[in-house]
Amino acid sequence: MPHDEEILVRAADLRKSYGEHEAVRGVDFEIRxxxxxxxxxxxxxxxxxxxxxxxxxxxxxGGELEVFGRDPHTQGAEIRARLGVVPQDNTLDGMLTVFENxxxxxxxxxxxxKAAKAKAAELLEFVQLSSRAKDQVNELSGGMQRRxxxxxxxxxxxxxxxxxxxxxxxxxxxxxxVWERLFQLKHRGVSILLTTHYMDEAEQLCDRLVVMDEGRxxxxxxxxxxxxxxxTKEVVELRFGTAHTTELAELALTLGGIGAQIEAxxxxxxxxxxxxxxxxxxxxxxxxxxxxxxxxxxxxxxxFLRLTGRALVEDEA
Amino acid sequence: xxxxxxxAARASLKASGALLNRNWVAMRRAWILIISGxxxxxxxxxxxxxxxxxxxxxxxxxxxxxxxxxxxxxPAILANAAMMGVLAETSINVFAKFKWMxxxxxxxxxxxxxxxxxxxxxxxxxxxxxxxxxxxxxxMGLFGLLDSWWALLAVPACVFIALxxxxxxxxxxxxxxxxxxxxxxxAVVFAMFLFGGTFTPVEAxxxxxxPIVYIMPLYHGIELVRGLSLGQLGxxxxxHIAYLMALxxxxxxxxxxxxxxxxxx
Numbered sequence: 001m002p003h004d005e006e007i008l009v010r011a012a013d014l015r016k017s018y019g020e021h022e023a024v025r026g027v028d029f030e031i032r033x034x035x036x037x038x039x040x041x042x043x044x045x046x047x048x049x050x051x052x053x054x055x056x057x058x059x060x061x062g063g064e065l066e067v068f069g070r071d072p073h074t075q076g077a078e079i080r081a082r083l084g085v086v087p088q089d090n091t092l093d094g095m096l097t098v099f100e101n102x103x104x105x106x107x108x109x110x111x112x113x114k115a116a117k118a119k120a121a122e123l124l125e126f127v128q129l130s131s132r133a134k135d136q137v138n139e140l141s142g143g144m145q146r147r148x149x150x151x152x153x154x155x156x157x158x159x160x161x162x163x164x165x166x167x168x169x170x171x172x173x174x175x176x177x178v179w180e181r182l183f184q185l186k187h188r189g190v191s192i193l194l195t196t197h198y199m200d201e202a203e204q205l206c207d208r209l210v211v212m213d214e215g216r217x218x219x220x221x222x223x224x225x226x227x228x229x230x231x232t233k234e235v236v237e238l239r240f241g242t243a244h245t246t247e248l249a250e251l252a253l254t255l256g257g258i259g260a261q262i263e264a265x266x267x268x269x270x271x272x273x274x275x276x277x278x279x280x281x282x283x284x285x286x287x288x289x290x291x292x293x294x295x296x297x298x299x300x301x302x303x304f305l306r307l308t309g310r311a312l313v314e315d316e317a
Numbered sequence: 318x319x320x321x322x323x324x325a326a327r328a329s330l331k332a333s334g335a336l337l338n339r340n341w342v343a344m345r346r347a348w349i350l351i352i353s354g355x356x357x358x359x360x361x362x363x364x365x366x367x368x369x370x371x372x373x374x375x376x377x378x379x380x381x382x383x384x385x386x387x388x389x390x391x392p393a394i395l396a397n398a399a400m401m402g403v404l405a406e407t408s409i410n411v412f413a414k415f416k417w418m419x420x421x422x423x424x425x426x427x428x429x430x431x432x433x434x435x436x437x438x439x440x441x442x443x444x445x446x447x448x449x450x451x452x453x454x455x456x457m458g459l460f461g462l463l464d465s466w467w468a469l470l471a472v473p474a475c476v477f478i479a480l481x482x483x484x485x486x487x488x489x490x491x492x493x494x495x496x497x498x499x500x501x502x503x504a505v506v507f508a509m510f511l512f513g514g515t516f517t518p519v520e521a522x523x524x525x526x527x528p529i530v531y532i533m534p535l536y537h538g539i540e541l542v543r544g545l546s547l548g549q550l551g552x553x554x555x556x557h558i559a560y561l562m563a564l565x566x567x568x569x570x571x572x573x574x575x576x577x578x579x580x581x582x
Contacts, residue, residue, distance in 0.1 A: 018582070057426055057581055081428040091423030095343040095414075104342055107335035108427035
């Protein structure tokens with residue numbers, strides 16, 4: 001079958017197991033040229049493993065995978081030459097300065113020194129790190145290191161940039177700086193593949209995404225499509241003072257018939273509804289008095305909750 | 318060589334050259350480390366060669382010839398210097414880059430393959446070991462310890478030692494789990510230095526110990542360098558070279574396999 005140039009990555013029943021543990025349990029997806037494609041899921045869902053397989057640094061144990069129409073098993077080096085990778089832990093070279101990190105890395109792609117230096121200066125400008133060019137990498141903040149890793153991933157003018165959890169562990173200001181740079185890339189037409197467990201990140205950056213859970217893809221589509229398909233338009237969040245897990249579960253039972261679906265979380269109850277005003281009226285009619293009521297639009301977070309029964313970000317304070 | 322094989326070899330040379338460049342950029346601010354290693358070997362030469370040598374005087378070799386003890390020990394210390402230089406570079410430095418600084422994690426996401434990394438590290442170790450050897454041979458010459466023109470061949474002979482221990486060091490770097498493992502390596506290295514034929518001919522050891530000495534890579538290196546610097550050639554030299562080269566190739570092969578297994582998981 002001739003390879004369609006517009007399809008950058010194609011996976012069919014792709015699997016990866018480590019001994020008994022199945023990290024990826026048969027996933028199918030296609031990533032097209034020019035799009036920003038996201039893998040949304042909680043920690044341990046198999047996102048990073050899938051990224052590593054696409055990046056040709058992990059060998060699939062089953063199914064099919066094609067990157068740029070090539071086989072990662074036999075043509076890994078050729079594929080990696082056309083990819084840009086930002087791993088979760090940056091993997092910057094701690095023995096080199098900021099500028100050297102880019103120039104030396106360019107060397108791995110066979111880029112000549114003069115061209116590498118020009119490109120490195122340009123990329124440092126792009127990620128706003130020009131003033132730190134001579135600093136050692138470990139003198140940079142987490143957000144700066146991530147930006148440097150992004151700059152490094154662009155040194156070979158890749159056809160696809162893979163970012164594994166690009167803003168995990170960054171403070172809000174640093175996150176916005178990273179997002180802003182990724183938007184710039186998107187506008188330049190660079191194809192982006194990212195994993196995240198932040199629904200706002202996925203919602204803002206991704207044209208199309210898949211939701212992963214326990215090694216499987218449980219939903220796919222554009223952020224809007226996912227919300228329209230899986231949840232109601234609005235969500236009403238109810239809090240009842242200090243009431244917690246079991247008390248809230250009991251309270252949730254008394255709400256039967258209100259809204260389309262009720263979800264009890266450890267600290268609040270979510271009522272999915274197409275009309276928040278109706279729901280509020282129904283609550284008042286039943287004489288249920290939460291200490292706080294918040295009506296909002298449904299998000300990808302709600303999609304994930306509906307599909308898995310769990311919150312996306314559970315481990316963060 | 319076929320066109321394809323030539324192309325692949327050229328690509329690999331270029332790729333490993335990129336790693337060589339990385340090490341050069343990383344190390345050029347730390348030249349003192351390299352110089353301190355060379356000084357250490359020279360101190361050994363002074364201590365054993367001139368200190369002990371002046372007490373021992375001449376010794377008679379198994380074949381009946383007589384040489385000054387300093388001229389006997391110096392090639393062995395040269396061989397030792399060649400070993401130490403590359404072993405430090407490949408084992409400790411590669412271990413630090415591999416397990417501690419995670420340098421290869423980033424590198425293997427590029428077109429470089431584990432084999433290119435192994436090759437690049439061997440190149441680099443050869444360059445570093447070469448600086449020790451060069452400095453050492455110059456000093457030996459200045460002190461009149463080079464008895465014949467054959468001694469100039471001691472330099473390429475040391476390259477074989479460097480290659481063997483680059484392979485061994487790379488393998489150890491990928492096998493070692495933590496720093497205490499290096500104590501074991503140092504113990505073995507020291508045992509080789511003491512008993513690998515540095516100070517006395519192997520024939521002086523009891524019969525049961527001799528096979529153990531023959532296994533030691535350093536012994537073959539010492540015999541090779543000593544034979545050349547004393548102008549005593551023989552067919553056994555080919556055995557020494559073959560043994561050292563086998564260690565180099567096996568070491569690199571195991572190392573790149575283990576790198577791939579650890580980083581391409």
